[in-house]
Every structure is written in C-alpha cells, then in structure tokens.
Amino acid sequence: MRLTSKIIVDADACPVKDQIVIAAAPFEVEIWMVASFDHYLAPREGVTIKQVDRSDQSVDLYIANMIKANDILVTQDFGLATIGLAKRAHVLSNRGQRYSDETIDFLLEKRHEQAKMRRGGRHSKGPRPMTSEDRHKFLQTLTKVLTFLQENVTT
Numbered sequence: 001m002r003l004t005s006k007i008i009v010d011a012d013a014c015p016v017k018d019q020i021v022i023a024a025a026p027f028e029v030e031i032w033m034v035a036s037f038d039h040y041l042a043p044r045e046g047v048t049i050k051q052v053d054r055s056d057q058s059v060d061l062y063i064a065n066m067i068k069a070n071d072i073l074v075t076q077d078f079g080l081a082t083i084g085l086a087k088r089a090h091v092l093s094n095r096g097q098r099y100s101d102e103t104i105d106f107l108l109e110k111r112h113e114q115a116k117m118r119r120g121g122r123h124s125k126g127p128r129p130m131t132s133e134d135r136h137k138f139l140q141t142l143t144k145v146l147t148f149l150q151e152n153v154t155t
Contacts, residue, residue, distance in 0.1 A: 005149050006030040007142075008063055008089075010075035012039050015130045016094050016138045020074060021046065023142040027150060032066070034059050070153050072145055090145050094130070096137035098145075 007024055011017065011033040021044060024031050033041050034050040036059055041049045052058040060080045067073055069088035075081055081099045084091040091099040 002028040003146070003149055003153075005070045005072060005153065006032060007072045007074065008067055009033045010059060010063060010073070010077055010080060011035040011041060012059055013076070014074060014094055016074070016135060017044075019135055019139045020142065023139055023146060027146045029072075029146060034063055070149060072142070072149075074142075090149075092138070092141055092145070094138060095134045096139075096141035098141060 073084035073091045
C-alpha cells in the first residue's frame, strides 16, 4: 500500500540521503529533497528534487510551507524541527533521533546557550563525524516510523 505521507529532507547537508531512499522504497513513499541552488543534488529514482533560492532561510521556509501532518521531516535544524512538530509531522535528525514536543525545548535551549558561549569567545568542538552506526540507527528509526504510518494512518 502506497503511503500518502511524504518524506521531506532538509537536503543541503544531509548525510543520510542513501538511507532515506533505501528505507522509502518498500513503502512507495514520496521523497522530496529540498536544497538551495548552491547544492547539487543528483537525480534519483523515486526522489523529487526541489531547488530553492540561495537566501539564508529559503529551504526552511519552503519546507515549513509544504509540510503536513504525518509527513516525515529529516533535518538537523532545531528551529525547522519545531515547525515540523507544530504541524504534527514526524521529525528525525540525521542520526535517527526522533524529535518530540518533550525534547525540542531542551534542544533549543542548549543551542541558545552554546551560541551565547561562542559570542563570548568560547568555542565548541562541533558535531562528531557520522559513523556507520549512526547511519544504521537512522535507517532503523525511519523504517519504524514508516511502518507505524503504514499500519496506523488511513487515507
């Protein structure tokens, strides 16, 4: 059964594009990869590429305007994740973390504190490199969400 939900990917710096295509194939779910014109996205079967203006928030604004309840959003941007949650989408990080109303406030506060530290001259290490375990966890989490949607969301 084809899902009516779609996977929308904040694709400018997404390291799990291959895993998204692999997980989506058995569910026949539509995939949108959204990126600015500054990022080349190779055409792939089953993937619709949406290229938007280069300005700072164009990708986020496009996604915010297009996402609907029960869509799946893949992003590492906490602000965009908040918008996805407000629209009742299922939101995942590139490492397979499921964002929720219960966790997003903490993550936003942590981001704010780190920004204050950087403005004060203190530097953080940044994110650790993606590992094969991270990719595997993402694939598992996305597959679980797709299975849930297939079993519980009717058209």
